[in-house]
Structure formats: structure tokens, C-alpha cells
Amino acid sequence: EVQLVQSGGGLVRPGESLRLSCAGSDFTFSAYTFNWVRQVPGGGLEWISSITSFGKMIIHADSVRGRFTTSRDNAEASVYLQMTSLRADDTGVYFCARKAISSRYFDSWGQGALVTVSS
Amino acid sequence: QSVLTQPPSVSGAPGQRVTISCTGSSSNLGPNYDFHWYQHLPGTAPKLLIYANSNRPSGVPDRFSGSKSGTSASLVIAGLQTDDEADYYCQSFDSSLSAPYVFGGGTKVTVL
Numbered sequence: 001e002v003q004l005v006q007s008g009g010g011l012v013r014p015g016e017s018l019r020l021s022c023a024g025s026d027f028t029f030s031a032y033t034f035n036w037v038r039q040v041p042g043g044g045l046e047w048i049s050s051i052t053s054f055g056k057m058i059i060h061a062d063s064v065r066g067r068f069t070t071s072r073d074n075a076e077a078s079v080y081l082q083m084t085s086l087r088a089d090d091t092g093v094y095f096c097a098r099k100a101i102s103s104r105y106f107d108s109w110g111q112g113a114l115v116t117v118s119s
Numbered sequence: 120q121s122v123l124t125q126p127p128s129v130s131g132a133p134g135q136r137v138t139i140s141c142t143g144s145s146s147n148l149g150p151n152y153d154f155h156w157y158q159h160l161p162g163t164a165p166k167l168l169i170y171a172n173s174n175r176p177s178g179v180p181d182r183f184s185g186s187k188s189g190t191s192a193s194l195v196i197a198g199l200q201t202d203d204e205a206d207y208y209c210q211s212f213d214s215s216l217s218a219p220y221v222f223g224g225g226t227k228v229t230v231l
Contacts, residue, residue, distance in 0.1 A: 044225040045208050061218050104212040105155035109164040
């Protein structure tokens with residue numbers, strides 16, 4: 001069974017940094033593009049980044065570009081979201097999501113990691 | 120403001136049928152782009168419900184169905200069950216690339 005297990009998250013102060021991890025198992029990790037999607041309190045889902053199978057193409061939403069960095073280690077079957085200069089409005093639950101091959105939807109999701117940015 | 124517009128909430132009694140609409144507002148959503156639907160219970164991972172407008176992944180009951188017309192889509196839940204109470208999101212692809220994957224604002228389904 002495909003599994004995406006997330007770790008990281010927590011409470012940080014504005015301006016601080018945090019790294020989220022997402023480890024995949026029971027599938028060929030290097031074959032897939034991965035994304036990060038967040039849900040802010042009381043809000044819906046917001047796509048924030050995407051990284052292709054070997055990391056050649058990485059894109060970020062305007063709301064996080066320049067502050068967040070997405071990377072992956074296929075040998076470790078993991079994808080990462082490095083978040084810096086965190087702001088209160090970055091508070092939310094962050095999900096990693098696997099994009100289906102040759103498609104534009106997300107067929108498997110991590111369980112989510114809560115990030116709280118507060119002084 | 121989401122590129123895709125959904126009603127904030129819909130409700131129905133057990134056994135009834137509810138429909139959730141998803142309307143695209145961006146000129147980047149061309150008629151060839153597909154819509155996908157996810158079910159999300161708070162505190163859990165979102166679950167793919169419908170992909171490519173009308174296809175159900177293995178394990179999704181046939182009570183859930185989807186359709187698309189132009190830059191809009193609909194999700195129908197027939198024979199509503201208490202377990203269906205959740206948030207539902209539509210998603211599509213926006214060719215602008217600044218935010219290629221776009222979601223609707225979500226619809227809360229309440230089973231009365």
C-alpha cells in the first residue's frame with residue numbers, strides 16, 4: 001500500500017525556520033512529481049510547491065517564493081519543504097501530495113503536519 | 120479568491136442526493152483541462168474521489184459521480200450517508216504556471 005508519512009511541524013516564532021519531511025514507501029518514489037499543499041485555519045487547500053521526479057523543475061507559489069525551498073532525496077524516498085522567514089499567515093496544516101503520473105491530480109497524500117507561527 | 124468557485128455548504132438527509140458545483144473563473148482554465156475531486160475529513164489526509172472529471176479510483180463507491188461541462192464541473196453524491204459528511208474540493212490545472220494546481224474553496228457537506 002502506498003504510504004506518505006510526514007514529519008516535522010510544530011510551533012515557531014515569526015521569522016524562524018522549520019523543515020517538513022515526507023517519506024514515501026511501497027512505490028517507485030523517483031518516478032513521481034511531489035507537491036506541497038497547505039490548509040490555513042478556516043480556509044481551503046492551497047498549492048504551494050511542486051518538484052519533478054529528479055528535481056529538475058521546482059516551482060513555488062507566489063505566497064512562499066523566496067522563503068520556502070522544496071527538495072527531494074530519491075535515495076531516501078523523501079521530499080522536503082524548508083520554510084524560512086515564517087509568518088503568522090503561514091500557520092496551517094501542510095500536506096505532501098503525490099501527483100499521478102502523466103496526469104494533473106494528486107493520487108496520494110500525507111497525513112499532514114501542523115505548523116503554527118506565533119510569538 | 121479561488122480560481123475555482125464552489126458553494127460553501129450543501130446539506131441533505133440520509134439517502135438524498137446532493138450536487139456540488141465547481142465553476143472556473145480564469146481564462147487559463149481551457150476546455151481541455153480536467154477537474155478532480157477530493158474528500159477531506161479534518162485531521163486526516165485528503166482522499167482522491169474523482170479524477171479526470173468522471174473517473175473513480177478503486178475503492179470509491181459508485182454513489183460518487185462527476186461530470187464536466189466547459190470550464191465547470193459537478194460532483195454528485197447519491198444516497199447520502201452519514202460518513203459522507205466532510206469537506207469536498209475540486210481541483211484543476213491553470214496554465215499560468217505561477218500556481219498551476221488550483222483548488223476550489225471547498226464545500227462542507229452536512230448530513231441532516
